[in-house]
Amino acid sequence: MNPHILNNRLKELRARNNLTQAQLAEAVGVTRKTINTVENRVFIPSTVLALKLAKALDVSVEELFSLEEE
């Protein structure tokens, strides 16, 4: 079992950039549902998508995602 939880600040950083889920989804080439599930920690994105999200929000991947031990 994975003892880590992947935290993210996607919602906060998206709001700071005045982007809707749909706009961010469009920018990184995924569906709005994918953004929603990442924000709600239902879906863990691939490295490629994590890098794309970080780039779209103009932050580093570490600022966007962090590991929390259970």
Add this chain to the structure above:
Amino acid sequence: MDEVSKLIGQRNTMLFWVAISFAVWQGGQLADEIVHLRGWGTEMSNLVIPFAVLIGALGWVAAMIMMLNYAGKLGRSRKQAVIQDEAYGQDQAKAFRIGYITLIAVISGLMAMDLMIDFTASIAIRILLIVGISVPILVFASINRADAEEAA
């Protein structure tokens, strides 16, 4: 509604049609086989079962037309990669996993039933065909619909 949402909605509708029409069509054939094997035929069953088979078969034809139409639209769309993104792959894998577990459970159930009831291989194969095709498709469409509603 944007193009991506429209195509996802259309995909879900098509998948529900595919799964349900196939289950009705093959379920009717299955009922027909069981009725004949057991000698349970009545006037009512002789009317209802062929009707269910016909409705299911027509629904299946309609579902195939919907599928061709959807494939054409998806092929022409520049949003194909967006619609089939990472979350789509994860949902697909989850649906296959649930379908596989269900299939194994049904096979186990059929093996147990075989000790108590006589049934033909054709009946068993038809049950497995219905479960193997309809369950993963229905699970995938259900996950997608629930997520789409949550995201909306």
